[in-house]
Amino acid sequence: MLNLRQTEKEFLLPHLMLGGVAVDFTMGNGNDTLWLSEQVGQTGRVYAFDIQPEAVARTAERMKAEAPFENYTLICDSHHRAADYVKAPICVGIFNLGFLPGGDKGITTLRETTLPAVQTALTLLAPKGALLVAVYPGHEEGRLEGELLQELFSSLPQKQYSVACLRIVNAPDCPFFYLIEKNK
Numbered sequence: 001m002l003n004l005r006q007t008e009k010e011f012l013l014p015h016l017m018l019g020g021v022a023v024d025f026t027m028g029n030g031n032d033t034l035w036l037s038e039q040v041g042q043t044g045r046v047y048a049f050d051i052q053p054e055a056v057a058r059t060a061e062r063m064k065a066e067a068p069f070e071n072y073t074l075i076c077d078s079h080h081r082a083a084d085y086v087k088a089p090i091c092v093g094i095f096n097l098g099f100l101p102g103g104d105k106g107i108t109t110l111r112e113t114t115l116p117a118v119q120t121a122l123t124l125l126a127p128k129g130a131l132l133v134a135v136y137p138g139h140e141e142g143r144l145e146g147e148l149l150q151e152l153f154s155s156l157p158q159k160q161y162s163v164a165c166l167r168i169v170n171a172p173d174c175p176f177f178y179l180i181e182k183n184k
């Protein structure tokens with residue numbers, strides 16, 4: 001069976017470059033933050049956001065132990081305020097929506113902040129940059145986030161963006177993702 005997490009990375013790799021700026025919009029346990037930090041290298045920068053101090057603390061510990069470079073900034077704030085912190089165009093942004101694995105399932109990403117955060121991420125994208133948005137429709141808010149994002153992405157102008165969706169069609173509750181590429 002397709003490994004979606006692995007596939008996500010394969011789609012993002014062509015957009016990542018040494019020295020680039022990347023954003024993990026949902027830091028969680030820091031898996032994506034660490035991976036992005038490795039990809040952009042010593043001269044790059046990764047900004048990572050989470051509203052839960054617990055997620056930021058877990059990620060800080062993990063990065064201290066495993067990250068090869070001190071090229072990251074961990075921010076305890078909502079991702080819809082990303083433009084207050086990120087001032088350079090980004091080559092890659094990742095949203096892994098939902099709740100913190102091993103944390104409080106009551107604290108999840110919500111449509112009211114996910115929508116402005118994704119819209120902000122689109123404006124931050126550099127030409128040829130890419131955004132990966134993983135949706136978890138197995139819970140109600142996740143399902144509704146998916147519907148809202150489908151509407152947003154379907155309306156993006158083709159001249160500026162190409163949007164693909166990878167979904168296991170015979171497993172409707174299974175996570176799926178969108179890849180949004182900004183054209184030149």
Ligand SMILES: C[S@@+](CC[C@H](N)C(=O)[O-])C[C@H]1O[C@@H](n2cnc3c(N)ncnc32)[C@H](O)[C@@H]1O
Nearest residue numbers: 026027028029030031032050051078079100109
């Ligand atoms: C599925 S987890 C992310 C997993 C993470 N990428 C990893 O590698 O472990 C989703 C995270 O989004 C965070 N979150 C929820 N609302 C948020 C918001 N408005 N801004 C930033 N992060 C948010 C949650 O606290 C949770 O840690």
